Amino acid sequence: MGGKKFDAPYAFALAAVNPRSGAFRYTLLIMYTLVLYLLAGWSGFFVMGIELLGGRLLAPYFGSSIYVWGAIITVFMLALSLGYLAGGRYSMHRPSLRRLALIVLLAAVTALPVLLTGDALLDKLAARVPDPRFGSLSAALALFFVPTLISGISTFGSAAGTLLTSFYFVLWFELNQILWGMLAVSGLVALSACLVRPRALP
Amino acid sequence: MSRAALATLALLHAVAAPAAGTLIHSEHSQYREVLVYEDAGTRCLCFTHECAIGRQSCIELAYPDHMVFEYTRLMLGALFLVPDPHQILVIGLGGGTLPRALQQLLPDAHIDVVEIDPAVVRVATQYFGFKSSLKLSVSTEDGRAYVRRLLREGTRQYDLIMLDAYEREYIPEHLLTREFLRQVAALLRPGGVVAANTWSSSRLYPNESVTYHAVFGDFYNLKSGNRIILATSGALPSLDQIRRNSERFSEAFTPYGFTPQLLLPLFSTQMDWDPAARVLTDQYSPANLLNAGH
Numbered sequence: 001m002g003g004k005k006f007d008a009p010y011a012f013a014l015a016a017v018n019p020r021s022g023a024f025r026y027t028l029l030i031m032y033t034l035v036l037y038l039l040a041g042w043s044g045f046f047v048m049g050i051e052l053l054g055g056r057l058l059a060p061y062f063g064s065s066i067y068v069w070g071a072i073i074t075v076f077m078l079a080l081s082l083g084y085l086a087g088g089r090y091s092m093h094r095p096s097l098r099r100l101a102l103i104v105l106l107a108a109v110t111a112l113p114v115l116l117t118g119d120a121l122l123d124k125l126a127a128r129v130p131d132p133r134f135g136s137l138s139a140a141l142a143l144f145f146v147p148t149l150i151s152g153i154s155t156f157g158s159a160a161g162t163l164l165t166s167f168y169f170v171l172w173f174e175l176n177q178i179l180w181g182m183l184a185v186s187g188l189v190a191l192s193a194c195l196v197r198p199r200a201l202p
Numbered sequence: 203m204s205r206a207a208l209a210t211l212a213l214l215h216a217v218a219a220p221a222a223g224t225l226i227h228s229e230h231s232q233y234r235e236v237l238v239y240e241d242a243g244t245r246c247l248c249f250t251h252e253c254a255i256g257r258q259s260c261i262e263l264a265y266p267d268h269m270v271f272e273y274t275r276l277m278l279g280a281l282f283l284v285p286d287p288h289q290i291l292v293i294g295l296g297g298g299t300l301p302r303a304l305q306q307l308l309p310d311a312h313i314d315v316v317e318i319d320p321a322v323v324r325v326a327t328q329y330f331g332f333k334s335s336l337k338l339s340v341s342t343e344d345g346r347a348y349v350r351r352l353l354r355e356g357t358r359q360y361d362l363i364m365l366d367a368y369e370r371e372y373i374p375e376h377l378l379t380r381e382f383l384r385q386v387a388a389l390l391r392p393g394g395v396v397a398a399n400t401w402s403s404s405r406l407y408p409n410e411s412v413t414y415h416a417v418f419g420d421f422y423n424l425k426s427g428n429r430i431i432l433a434t435s436g437a438l439p440s441l442d443q444i445r446r447n448s449e450r451f452s453e454a455f456t457p458y459g460f461t462p463q464l465l466l467p468l469f470s471t472q473m474d475w476d477p478a479a480r481v482l483t484d485q486y487s488p489a490n491l492l493n494a495g496h
Contacts, residue, residue, distance in 0.1 A: 059376035060484050063344020065318055066232045130351055132344060167491065174485035 032097060035193045039100050042189045043107070043154040045161030049182050050111060051076050052165045053175055054144050057118060061126040062136040071137035072144070079145045083152020090153060101193035103154050108186035111147035115179050118143060222246070222253040227329060231321030238329045244270065247297045247325060255371045259297025259330065266331050267303070267457040273399050273428035274299050275458060278307075279465045280362055280397035280432055281451060282444040283422070287311055287361035291389070293345040293377070294367035295322055298332030305338050307454055314358075315340045316348045318367075346376050349385050359391045365398040375487040378410065382484075383417040393436035400429045406493045408479030415473070416481050424468040432469075444469060 018024055054072050055064065062068050090099075113121075122139055129135040169178045223241025230236075237248045246253060246260040260270040269275050277300055281287075288311055292301050295317035304313055315334075317323050320342045326332035334340050341348055345367055352358055363386055367377055376382060386396055396418070400410060407429070414421055418433035422444075439447070448462035455461055482489060 056375075056484075056487070060346060060379075060381060061350065063318070063347035064374060064376055065344045065347075068344075126350065127354055130347075130354075132347055170486075171488040171491045174483070176485060 044158035047151045048158040048161035049165040061122045067133040068136040075140040079148035080152040083149040087153035101190035105190040107150040108183045236321045268459045276430040282447045284395045285447045289360045290362045291360045292364045297330035298326040313338045373489045375489045390435040398431040408475040411475040413482045
C-alpha cells in the first residue's frame with residue numbers, strides 16, 4: 001500500500017480533531033445534522049413501533065376487530081396532531097439538539113407504564129368498559145396518548161418503524177422485549193445527542 | 203417455455219381455480235366483501251372474488267344437510283369424545299354448517315355461536331339456511347373478547363368448544379396463543395372438549411402443535427387436507443372409548459353424507475412435530491408471518 005493515497009484523509013482527520021481548525025467546526029456541523037436526523041428518524045420509528053405493538057397488546061382484552069384498530073389509530077392521530085402543533089410552536093424559540101433529545105427521552109419514559117402496568121390496567125379497563133369500541137379507545141388513550149403526543153413534537157422515519165415492527169420484530173422477539181429495546185434506543189439516541197456539544201458551533 | 207410446460211400450467215390453473223359460478227349476492231362488511239356464488243346446484247360463501255382464495259362454506263341446494271367439506275365431518279368427530287354435550291360454543295360461523303348440524307344431532311343442546319362479522323350472520327341466514335333460535339344464539343363480537351367476558355361473568359361453561367375461525371390466508375393471531383387456549387380451557391366443564399379446525403400442511407404446524415400441547419397435553423389429531431385438533435380439559439378418552447361412543451352416531455351421520463367408521467382410522471395421538479418448536483403466546487404470536495414461510 002502506498003502512503004500518498006491516504007495523505008489527504010489523514011490530514012483531514014488530524015484537522016478534524018483539532019478544536020482550533022475550521023475542519024473541526026465543519027465536522028461538528030455534520031455530526032450535529034446527522035444526530036438531528038437520527039433523533040427525528042428514531043422518533044418516527046418509535047411512534048409507529050408502539051402503535052403496531054399497541055394493537056397486539058390490546059387484542060387479548062378487546063379482540064382485534066376493526067373497532068380496536070380504529071381506536072388505536074384515532075388516539076395516535078390525535079396525539080400526533082397535537083404533538084406537531086406543540087412542536088411547531090416550541091421550535092420557534094431557541095430550538096436545540098438537547099431539547100429535542102430531552103423530548104425523545106421523555107416520550108420513552110412516559111411509555112414505561114405500558115410495560116410496567118399495562119396488563120393490570122387493561123384487565124381493569126376490559127372489566128369496566130367491555131364494549132370493544134369505547135374499551136379499546138380508553139385503553140389506547142390511557143397507555144399511548146402521552147408518549148405519542150411527546151413523540152409528535154419531534155418526527156419522521158415512521159415507515160421503517162411500521163415495516164420492521166410488523167414484519168420482523170414480532171417474529172424475532174416478544175412484545176415486551178421489543179418495547180424495552182425501543183425504550184433503550186430512545187435513551188441511547190438522546191444520550192448521543194447530548195454528547196454532541198452545540199455550544200462549539202459557529 | 204415448452205408446450206408441455208404450458209399445458210401443465212394451464213391444467214394446474216384449472217385445478218387451482220375452479221370456476222366459482224354465478225355471483226348471486228355480494229355485500230360489503232366492515233371486514234371484507236361477503237360473496238355468494240352458485241354453480242351446478244352448489245352454493246358457496248366466499249370472501250374473495252371468484253373464490254380465488256378458497257370457499258368458506260358450501261351447501262348442495264338439493265341436499266342442504268350434506269356436508270360438502272370434509273373438515274366439517276371431521277369436526278363432528280369431537281362428539282366421539284363428548285357424545286352428549288349440553289352447552290356448546292362455536293367460534294366462527296361461516297355458512298353455519300356446523301351449528302346447523304349440531305342443532306339437528308343434539309336437539310336438547312344449547313348452542314352459542316360467536317361471529318365477528320354481522321354480514322356473515324346475515325348471509326348465512328339468507329342463503330345458507332342458518333336460523334338462530336332459543337337454543338341457538340349468535341353474538342357478533344370478537345371470539346377472544348367473548349371468551350374473556352364469559353370468564354369474567356363466570357355464569358356459563360361448555361362441554362364442547364369448536365374453534366372455526368382460522369382462514370388459510372389469515373389467522374387471527376390472538377386466537378392461537380397459549381393464553382387464549384388457557385382461557386378456552388377455563389371455559390370448559392371438567393372433561394369438556396375443544397375442537398379446532400386448522401391445516402395439516404401449514405408451516406405453522408409445529409408451533410400450533412406445541413402450543414396446544416402446552417395447554418391440553420396429549421390430544422387427538424385428525425389429518426387429511428385439514429387438520430382437526432381434539433383436546434380435552436380432563437383425561438383423554440381411549441380409542442376404545444371413542445369407538446364405543448361413535449356407535450351412537452352410526453345412523454345419525456347419514457344425512458351429512460358419511461359414517462363414523464370413516465373417521466375412526468384418522469384418530470391419532472402421534473406427536474409428528476418438532477417438540478422444540480416455539481410456543482405461541484400473547485407476547486410472541488407471529489402466526490401469519492410463520493405461516494407465510496419466514
